[in-house]
Amino acid sequence: MRALVWHGKEDIRCDRVTDPGIEDPRDAIVKVTSCAICGSDLHLFHNFIPAMLPGDIMGHEAMGEVVEVGAEARGKLKVGDRVVVPFTIFCGQCEQCQRGNFSLCQRSNRNKRLADKVFGHGTAGLFGYTHLTGGYPGGQAEFLRVPFADATHIKVPDGVPDESLLFLSDIFPTGWQAAVQCDIEPTDIVAVWGCGPVGQMAIRSALLLGAEQVIAIDRLPERLEMAEAAGAIAIDFSRESVIERLNELTGGDGPDKCIDCVGMESHVMPSQPDTLYDRGKQMLGVETDRPHALREIIYVCRGGGVISIPGVYAGFDDKIPLGQLMNKGITVRTGQTHVNRWTDDLLRYIEEGLIDPAFVVTHTVPLADGPEMYKVFRDKQDGCVKVVLKP
Amino acid sequence: MTFIANVARNAGDPKILDAGQSSLGAVDRLAKALGWFSIALGLTELFAARRLSRVLGLNGHGLVRLYGVRELAAGVATLSVDKQAGLWSRVGGDALDIATLMAARGRDNPRRDTVGLALALVLGVTVLDVAATQVLAARANRKRRDPRPSYRDRSGFPRGLRAARDGVSDVRSPKRGGADPVTTAAQ
Ligand SMILES: NC(=O)c1ccc[n+]([C@@H]2O[C@H](COP(=O)([O-])OP(=O)(O)OC[C@H]3O[C@@H](n4cnc5c(N)ncnc54)[C@H](O)[C@@H]3O)[C@@H](O)[C@H]2O)c1
Numbered sequence: 001m002r003a004l005v006w007h008g009k010e011d012i013r014c015d016r017v018t019d020p021g022i023e024d025p026r027d028a029i030v031k032v033t034s035c036a037i038c039g040s041d042l043h044l045f046h047n048f049i050p051a052m053l054p055g056d057i058m059g060h061e062a063m064g065e066v067v068e069v070g071a072e073a074r075g076k077l078k079v080g081d082r083v084v085v086p087f088t089i090f091c092g093q094c095e096q097c098q099r100g101n102f103s104l105c106q107r108s109n110r111n112k113r114l115a116d117k118v119f120g121h122g123t124a125g126l127f128g129y130t131h132l133t134g135g136y137p138g139g140q141a142e143f144l145r146v147p148f149a150d151a152t153h154i155k156v157p158d159g160v161p162d163e164s165l166l167f168l169s170d171i172f173p174t175g176w177q178a179a180v181q182c183d184i185e186p187t188d189i190v191a192v193w194g195c196g197p198v199g200q201m202a203i204r205s206a207l208l209l210g211a212e213q214v215i216a217i218d219r220l221p222e223r224l225e226m227a228e229a230a231g232a233i234a235i236d237f238s239r240e241s242v243i244e245r246l247n248e249l250t251g252g253d254g255p256d257k258c259i260d261c262v263g264m265e266s267h268v269m270p271s272q273p274d275t276l277y278d279r280g281k282q283m284l285g286v287e288t289d290r291p292h293a294l295r296e297i298i299y300v301c302r303g304g305g306v307i308s309i310p311g312v313y314a315g316f317d318d319k320i321p322l323g324q325l326m327n328k329g330i331t332v333r334t335g336q337t338h339v340n341r342w343t344d345d346l347l348r349y350i351e352e353g354l355i356d357p358a359f360v361v362t363h364t365v366p367l368a369d370g371p372e373m374y375k376v377f378r379d380k381q382d383g384c385v386k387v388v389l390k391p
Numbered sequence: 392m393t394f395i396a397n398v399a400r401n402a403g404d405p406k407i408l409d410a411g412q413s414s415l416g417a418v419d420r421l422a423k424a425l426g427w428f429s430i431a432l433g434l435t436e437l438f439a440a441r442r443l444s445r446v447l448g449l450n451g452h453g454l455v456r457l458y459g460v461r462e463l464a465a466g467v468a469t470l471s472v473d474k475q476a477g478l479w480s481r482v483g484g485d486a487l488d489i490a491t492l493m494a495a496r497g498r499d500n501p502r503r504d505t506v507g508l509a510l511a512l513v514l515g516v517t518v519l520d521v522a523a524t525q526v527l528a529a530r531a532n533r534k535r536r537d538p539r540p541s542y543r544d545r546s547g548f549p550r551g552l553r554a555a556r557d558g559v560s561d562v563r564s565p566k567r568g569g570a571d572p573v574t575t576a577a578q
């Protein structure tokens with residue numbers, strides 16, 4: 001089959017590889033009909049997430065048709081089922097899964113011992129991500145082996161296009177979880193940093209969950225325009241002071257709830273000198289992330305507020321203002337998304353036409369164009385917000 | 392490389408049969424080569440400053456050592472994702488090198504032939520550096536379509552925000568994972 005394979009920093013190729021097969025009775029094989037490139041894939045593209053190996057298949061947002069089912073998954077899945085594959089692999093039975101903490105499943109990470117060493121306590125297995133999360137081959141491919149498939153799937157009905165369902169795999173529940181973690185109240189002003197696909201979903205989720213106003217921060221006019229289309233107020237951080245504007249828009253109080261959809265690769269620019277400092281340290285390998293947005297959030301967030309962090313951070317960060325965080329009594333919530341905790345409801349909203357996540361798709365291309373599209377998405381060319389690949 | 396990639400695989404994981412075309416373009420490879428060149432030159436300037444100054448007939452080797460540090464920094468940046476910044480700092484470094492070598496080409500320097508050779512080398516590399524920055528600048532241009540596509544109509548709420556909000560508050564079920572367990576526990 002064909003698959004997008006990681007060969008090194010900025011080196012992704014559409015290779016011909018051997019087909020996956022059933023390895024465990026709980027496995028299923030999915031013939032991928034659509035998959036997408038995520039902001040998290042860019043961190044891997046840039047080799048900022050440790051423990052990638054040449055030969056790893058990329059991709060953790062995929063859907064398709066079940067073509068083979070292992071003996072123990074047969075009660076739950078059958079050949080021909082249409083499924084979205086959640087990016088978090090989970091067993092459904094361990095203590096964390098019982099609590100709905102699927103991204104912390106205690107069984108699905110096949111490199112758990114290594115992960116326990118690095119994280120203190122390892123996390124779930126993830127598709128197409130680092131070997132710290134199991135190093136499972138990803139879904140930017142023609143076929144995908146789904147481990148623990150009896151639990152790890154979202155059944156979806158026929159008659160709804162792929163583009164409307166695909167993002168149940170990651171970014172829609174990710175934006176949703178980020179907003180749920182804010183405990184939004186009807187008087188809340190919610191500020192969202194980063195208007196990439198995750199930010200777009202977080203903006204809409206915050207509105208659906210009843211925020212009085214959402215403020216969206218980015219520098220790319222097309223992404224700000226997409227945020228405004230949902231009803232958000234836009235702030236362009238390359239032209240105006242985010243902190244001044246936010247205080248102005250909140251009567252001097254600061255936003256009640258702040259969502260960081262930027263993560264470890266904050267935009268580097270001289271007018272934000274800390275980004276230059278972080279970039280330098282990152283090049284020397286003495287800091288893993290560029291947490292500019294997070295510093296700004298901690299500073300501007302209203303006392304007693306909540307900071308929700310869906311944006312991915314890799315490791316060790318410098319100059320995090322814990323003094324401001326502690327003294328203002330701020331609550332921080334974060335995590336890889338517990339995808340299936342939310343997808344029953346989110347699928348229903350899609351089916352009822354309350355929301356259509358397909359709004360975010362700007363580019364649909366064949367899988368073979370994937371390597372080129374990584375660059376287009378990374379460089380924000382051609383108004384690119386979300387790329388869907390067709391194997 | 393493909394062989395090594397396949398050795399590291401888990402038993403059942405797909406293995407590479409044929410590698411396709413890389414997302415790395417010619418200019419990325421050139422930048423990589425220039426980055427390693429910077430590192431090699433930087434290390435030489437830093438640790439063999441005395442020898443190098445003698446070969447070029449320069450008096451004092453402190454400056455050469457300083458240039459070594461500059462070269463290493465440019466090398467690290469050029470090898471990073473931000474190769475554009477690294478290449479520009481290389482071009483700046485090239486200008487400094489050229490100025491320094493020009494100044495050392497005087498009649499009183501018995502090594503001026505060697506200096507001339509070094510100058511030719513630096514000029515050659517400068518051409519490559521400038522060419523690479525130009526190709527990268529062209530590639531970084533965000534526009535591919537003019538005018539920029541408009542996303543004004545992409546609200547994502549087919550029935551409008553009002554209806555979506557009402558619908559969501561109606562159907563959000565607390566027991567089926569609609570509510571956040573942690574929040575619920577706190578209430
Ligand atoms: N928690 C999870 O489970 C999960 C799931 C999916 C993605 N993510 C993470 O979410 C983040 C966003 O993903 P994405 O797909 O939207 O990526 P993206 O790269 O398309 O979006 C990031 C956006 O942030 C903007 N930005 C950069 N610096 C900024 C700053 N200082 N202030 C405001 N905006 C800034 C960029 O212009 C860009 O539009 C990534 O870190 C990704 O890894 C997490």
Ligand SMILES: [Zn+2]
Nearest residue numbers: 038039040170
């Ligand atoms: Zn993702």
Ligand SMILES: [Zn+2]
Nearest residue numbers: 091094097105
């Ligand atoms: Zn589990």
